[in-house]
Amino acid sequence: MSILIKGARIITQNANREMLKGDILIEGNKIAAIGKELPKEEVEEVLEGKGKLVFPGLVNTHTHVAMGLLRGYGEGLPLHRWLEEKIWPAEKKMTSEDVYWGTMLGTIEMIKSGTTCFNEMYMFGIKHMADAVIETGMRAVLGKGVYDTPKGRDKESEMKELKHKVEEVNGMNSRVQVAVAAHSVYTCSEELLKDAKAFANEEGLQFHMHVSETREEVFNLLKEKKMRPVEYLDSIGLVDEKSVFAHLGWVTKREISLVGKAGATVANCPVSNLKLATGGICPVAEFFDAGANVTLATDGAASNNSLDMFETMKFSHLLQTHKYWDPQKVDMDRLWDAATINGAKGMGINAGSIEKGKLADFVFVDAKAVNLAPLHSDWRSIIYSINPGNVTDVIVDGKFVLKEGKITLVDEEKVLEKATEVAHDLVNR
């Protein structure tokens, strides 16, 4: 399969952060060439890029996609009642089939808002998630969640199930990677964390965790281990280039430095942090300066309530400006990096920029949308005005997954109906 995109405006996210007007040639699942007036003979499909902006697909580095089934459920309750009376009881009744439909729904939402890869953490249903990702044409890193300290769970069963699921899902499709997702320091024993990390290392997998989301988590760990979360994780060998830590809203300068020196990945979830009133704003600017791989994420739709990475890009940038009373604290180059090339790096995939040899994962936007006009010279500032309604087409792995606003590989209406049905059934079960 080969596709030629003619004459679009391209935000490349290459090393020089060039913005070009030109053509992109896709062969198979990769970008074969970028240039002016590439020949269109022998190409199977030509897309007129005039009037469109193209940029690398966004990478959402922390989500729980199936929780979209609970979007808006119990909204307005205080946090502990929302969790105890609504979310947890519903999640207990959730089946793998529910997870499948929730993943279908969320994946379509992500595609329609310009995301081409997401990093998942969920405790079960990973095989059904993989099915949904494969069907919609999406790319994902699916983290099999483990935790052992709550009653009724134990390390041996967690590790057994983890190994089983990794074996089951690995190799299903090149667009699906498996990862190890240890839930948190407050739900995982030290032994489980070490064993899970050792297994991830053996298999060469990313290691995904919630870290320092709340003050309570930090307070309790300090009491128990005399260390803060990142210090503790570092002391047991869990902070390295393959670590993806979500939240990091309550961290010290020493912890920022540990994450930075290791080149670990920060998955900043600003909307979720605010919605759940965790009080902490991830110090993105300082993580950048320390050398960390800073990325962006929506978290699950139950605590957002959207999977819109455009919103998260704008929001995260505004919060840094606000936190430091300085509109220059994080420049727009870094914001774009976080959402694209750093996200891809954190997932260990060869994407995140529009360059020869990279995976063909990108997003087309209507450059003639009134909310983007008048497009002065730096098109990258569109990130402050864009919305999902501006996305026209999305290519993942060299294939259209959205074309002229329509989901191509699955029946969107059927997914919507079925996901709505299982969601309503789930909360009334």
Added chain:
Amino acid sequence: MSILIKGARIITQNANREMLKGDILIEGNKIAAIGKELPKEEVEEVLEGKGKLVFPGLVNTHTHVAMGLLRGYGEGLPLHRWLEEKIWPAEKKMTSEDVYWGTMLGTIEMIKSGTTCFNEMYMFGIKHMADAVIETGMRAVLGKGVYDTPKGRDKESEMKELKHKVEEVNGMNSRVQVAVAAHSVYTCSEELLKDAKAFANEEGLQFHMHVSETREEVFNLLKEKKMRPVEYLDSIGLVDEKSVFAHLGWVTKREISLVGKAGATVANCPVSNLKLATGGICPVAEFFDAGANVTLATDGAASNNSLDMFETMKFSHLLQTHKYWDPQKVDMDRLWDAATINGAKGMGINAGSIEKGKLADFVFVDAKAVNLAPLHSDWRSIIYSINPGNVTDVIVDGKFVLKEGKITLVDEEKVLEKATEVAHDLVNR
């Protein structure tokens, strides 16, 4: 003209904040009836509401719509350089014709994102703005800006021009109201403020101001007058039910109480405040408790860079949650009130809820959008997941201004072309 909407889900924003499934009958520019199975004989137009959500049109209570021409211009510069090197020189060269095209562009953007009325403040071009508002079918309160302390300006000329413009624009169309917009305490003499307010009172007009946007403004006024901005305005009789104060990011409890007791309108501009790093978050929760009329606004697109009120609704709510570390601090009812019925009240218009006798200003949203699914019982929580791409139709003053995603009364493509052309010309003039 009569329109019947059949079988939609309706977020009424009436006193009981009912959510209904039923019909809405519009006669002329007003809502004539709401009910089940209203007869469709003798109705000129019937709209199938099944699969749609309907709610009152959003009211944006502080903007400078023509500044959309400068959206993204000089983005990334430090604030003072952005203003001094880019925005102010460009604004100096701006003509009334530019203002017309900027208003056309911004009005279309607002309609497409569910706004049916906006409150404007601009120093010139008000007649051309009115033309644009009338043509697009929008509703607006156009504040003629005045200021006299900068060199080359004086009170007499400001008042003369104000009176002239009010006379010129008043009565052009029932959808266009004029208001008096005194720029700020740091650009207006006490005499001008008093005269402008006296004139507004005589004419029964709203009185619109920037108040307590920055620490500098508060600091300088304290030095000069030994009073904080709201105290000072109160001392000269400028705080009452017809006052609309934008920003209020840096206020004391005493000032909150003064605004509340007067029942004045607060125009909270969270995105702009963060983008310009003013450091203050308007204490919306406290203003509500004090009895103020709390509303929401985008500010101009140069400091946002969007006119999307959905985003502002979500953002403002998240910031209150964050400010007080409490997700219950402002409940969702109040958020909706701020964006709809309070906005209408602040503008002095009979709109903001879907009730018999109210102006027919409302918004239709695709209830089958994946990003809104699964729509559990409280549809109002859509505000946490909606985006402008979900808006299908908009009615203002009993007429469709957007129908099935298309702007009805003006040629959107022509506006886009022309506005882009004048914007590029403006910055290169």
